[in-house]
Amino acid sequence: MKSRTIAFCGVLTALALILSYVESLFPLPVGIPGIKLGLANLVVFLLLYIAGPWHAFAVSLARILIAGFAFGGMYSLLYSLSGGLLSFAGMVLLKRSGRFAPVTVSICGAVLHNVGQLVMAGLVLENTGVAVYLPPLLAAGVICGFVIGLLGELLRARVARAFRSPNASSEDNQ
Amino acid sequence: MLRQMKKQDYLLIAGILLAALLVFLFFGRKASGQAGAVRVQIGDEVYAVYPLDQDHEELLAGYDGGENLLVIKDGEAWISQADCPDRLCVRQGRISKKGQMILCLPHRIILTVISGEEEMDGISG
Numbered sequence: 001m002k003s004r005t006i007a008f009c010g011v012l013t014a015l016a017l018i019l020s021y022v023e024s025l026f027p028l029p030v031g032i033p034g035i036k037l038g039l040a041n042l043v044v045f046l047l048l049y050i051a052g053p054w055h056a057f058a059v060s061l062a063r064i065l066i067a068g069f070a071f072g073g074m075y076s077l078l079y080s081l082s083g084g085l086l087s088f089a090g091m092v093l094l095k096r097s098g099r100f101a102p103v104t105v106s107i108c109g110a111v112l113h114n115v116g117q118l119v120m121a122g123l124v125l126e127n128t129g130v131a132v133y134l135p136p137l138l139a140a141g142v143i144c145g146f147v148i149g150l151l152g153e154l155l156r157a158r159v160a161r162a163f164r165s166p167n168a169s170s171e172d173n174q
Numbered sequence: 175m176l177r178q179m180k181k182q183d184y185l186l187i188a189g190i191l192l193a194a195l196l197v198f199l200f201f202g203r204k205a206s207g208q209a210g211a212v213r214v215q216i217g218d219e220v221y222a223v224y225p226l227d228q229d230h231e232e233l234l235a236g237y238d239g240g241e242n243l244l245v246i247k248d249g250e251a252w253i254s255q256a257d258c259p260d261r262l263c264v265r266q267g268r269i270s271k272k273g274q275m276i277l278c279l280p281h282r283i284i285l286t287v288i289s290g291e292e293e294m295d296g297i298s299g
Contacts, residue, residue: 073259075279101178104186111190124279126218129286132273135198138190 005051008163009059016043016063017070024071035140038110038148040067044088045106045152050160053092060084078124079117086116102156103149110145111138201273208289209272212251214244215284226251226270226287236281244285251285253278 019039040063047056064084068077090112094105114137122130214221217237224230230246242263243255250268253276263278269287276285 073280075258076260076262079279099180099182100186101176101180101183103176103179104183107187107190121277121279125277125282125284127215127284129275129284130277131197132201132275135194135201138194138197142187142190 005055009047009051009055012043012047013059013062013066016040016059017066019043020063020067021071035114035137035144037144038113041087041106041109041113041145042148042152042155045091045102045109045148046155046159048091048095048105049102049152049156050163053088053095056092057088060088075124079120082120083113083116086119087113102153103146106149106152107142107145110148111141114138114141209270209287210289211287212244212246212269213286213288215286217282223288224251234281234283236278236283238281240281242278242281242283251287252276253285256281 017040019042023036023039043063044056044060047059061084064077064080068074068080072080087109091105091109094100094108095102100108115134118130118133118137122128209226211223211225213223214232214234216234221234222232224232224244224246226246226249228246229248230244232244234242234244236242236258240257241255242253242257245252245254250270252268253263253266256263256278258278258280260280263276263283266276269276269285272287272289274287277283
């Protein structure tokens with residue numbers, strides 16, 4: 001990995017951290033836990049399309065671990081980890097299939113993030129009743145993922161220009 | 175950007191929304207009926223059931239320590255204070271309709287609004 005790439009990922013990890021912090025200051029007033037815009041996922045989404053899955057994975061994991069230890073507790077960490085990993089796996093698979101638009105990939109990422117968190121909540125509490133939260137979380141995931149996907153598409157060309165280096169610009173022009 | 179969306183994109187999104195609707199209909203039926211009480215579960219056990227029509231405050235001790243203050247007032251129940259770091263339970267607001275829940279993960283506390291009568295027996299408030 002080139003030092004330029006490492007530096008770029010570091011900057012984006014910092015950006016993702018700041019976005020999750022800003023987001024935690026302004027929770028959406030809907031009374032359902034876990035509903036948020038998912039601004040940090042914007043960074044993961046961009047990296048997935050600009051740099052590839054491993055960069056996106058590394059930044060996502062670093063963001064979750066640092067945010068968990070810095071702003072949350074053990075349980076918020078557990079929550080975001082399950083959501084983050086499921087979301088990431090889903091986005092990579094959908095993108096790999098080559099059949100879905102980036103906005104759809106973002107929507108599925110957001111939806112799976114919520115599903116992962118809810119499954120973890122169900123496991124920790126040993127209670128299947130948490131499934132009542134599934135419909136609003138799915139719907140919110142579609143809306144938030146759509147917004148993030150559109151933002152990502154708007155930013156993609158610009159961020160790609162900053163990232164551009166010989167070994168990583170191949171996925172930039174699809 | 176949206177021009178890239180094809181049939182499979184819309185199908186996938188429609189599938190997600192359909193799943194949401196199905197789960198909603200399934201739980202929506204269970205949630206109908208009179209709300210009468212709030213059930214408090216801590217860990218695996220039902221700790222207490224409080225009627226919603228009696229104002230009440232109770233300091234709940236979490237499963238592995240920690241405290242949440244349950245407040246019942248004017249037919250609504252909510253957690254007004256908690257000593258966990260994220261305080262998601264406080265942010266979940268007030269519940270008053272049957273089926274609504276408040277979860278506290280760190281302390282393994284679940285509040286659920288239930289109809290009341292059938293589960294009041296045998297449990298000391």
